[in-house]
Amino acid sequence: MGNDGGSIPDRRDLVRNKPKAEQADKANQTRARWFFCALSKRKLQEPIVSCALGKLYNKDSIIEYLLDKSAYGDGERICGHIRSLKDVKTLTLTPNPAPPAPENAAPSAERAHFVCPLTLKEMNGLQPFVYISTCGCTFTQAGLKTVSSTQSKEAETQLDVCPQCAKKYSRADDIVALNPSQEEEDDMRANMERRRLLEPPKKSKKRKNTTPEDPEPPSKKQALPGMNPTIAAASRAVVSGLAMEEAKRKAGMSDAVKSLYGSADGKKRKETFMTMGTFTRYA
Ligand SMILES: [Zn+2]
Known part of the structure; x- marks a missing residue:
């Protein structure tokens, strides 16, 4: 390498290995995202299942998390946006018909377990994959695009039909990218938050507006003995009001603040696969 008086090392000699290491790290991250549960790392x-942000999880890990939010140390960071099983969709996946790699093969030679039913491309991170949030069927983005573009285009508003199970879906709203890029993920998160603002609050607004004299709802509430229905309704209203405010605050966050969060996230992303929070549990 030099420094023995015979030659002078230049930059290429000194940093030669770096890009290779980065490449390996990227490959590891890709493998982690497509072969392992984003939460449990199993x-x-x-x-x-997948969420509105297109991450892949084992359903049992999500159930575990929902039952006990501290079951995974960094669970809140990874899937704090999952409030119930309604926020995830079980995916309909197509098994890979190719024979699995031999037992002793290197992990990197591992075969994807699933393929796109339209193109038979493997789901290994090399091709962008999407799922339809109404039915959970999973395809390559390209495959689904090809099929849906041949469907009738009479009206933009018309719903498409899933090529696998024939359930209807909206091309604009119901296609979710799996393991999206950071920018895509940011957009998807913003969309998710916007959608949630439109959701009716858990305890319907109707109750908030009902006066104590209103004969119908209180009679229902009196079913709970020992509870003053008016106070119960008022506290519920406060809680849902606070939740709405919080959601509004998040949605109204200025771009500057968002970009701050974005870059903080970006930094986290750069952690290597091996140092990433919960991975040690798997190792
Ligand atoms: Zn389907």
Whole structure:
């Protein structure tokens, strides 16, 4: 390498290995995202679910998390946006018809377990994959685009039909990218928050507006003995009001603040696969 008086090392000699290491790290991250549960870091095993941000999880890990939010140390960071099983969709996946790699093969030679039913491309991170949030069927983005573009285009508003199960979906609203890029993920998160603002609050607004004299709802509430229905309704209203405010605050966050959060996230992303929070549990 030099420094023995015979030659002078230049930059290429000194940093030669770096890009290779980065490449390996990227490959590891890709493998982690497509072969392992984003929450438990265990191998993905059906039933597999995905969220509004397109991450892949084992359904049992999500159930575990929902029952006990501290079951995974960094669970809140990874899937704090999952409030119930209604926020995830079980994916309909197509098993890879190719024979699995031999037992002793290197992990990087591992075969994807699933393929796109339209193109038979493997789901290994090399091709963008999407799922339809109404039915959970999973395809390559390209495959689904090809099929849906041949469907009738009479009206933009017309719903498409899933090529696998024939359930209807909206091309604009119901296609979710799996393991999206950071920018895509940011957009998807913003969309998710916007959608949630439109959701009716858990305890309907109707109750908030009902006066104590209103004969119908109180009679229902009196079913709870020992509870003053008016106070109960008022506290519920306060809680849902606070939740709405919080949601509004998040949605109204200025771009500057968002970009701050974005870059903080970006930094986290750069952690290597091996140092990433929960991975040690798997190792
Ligand atoms: Zn389908």
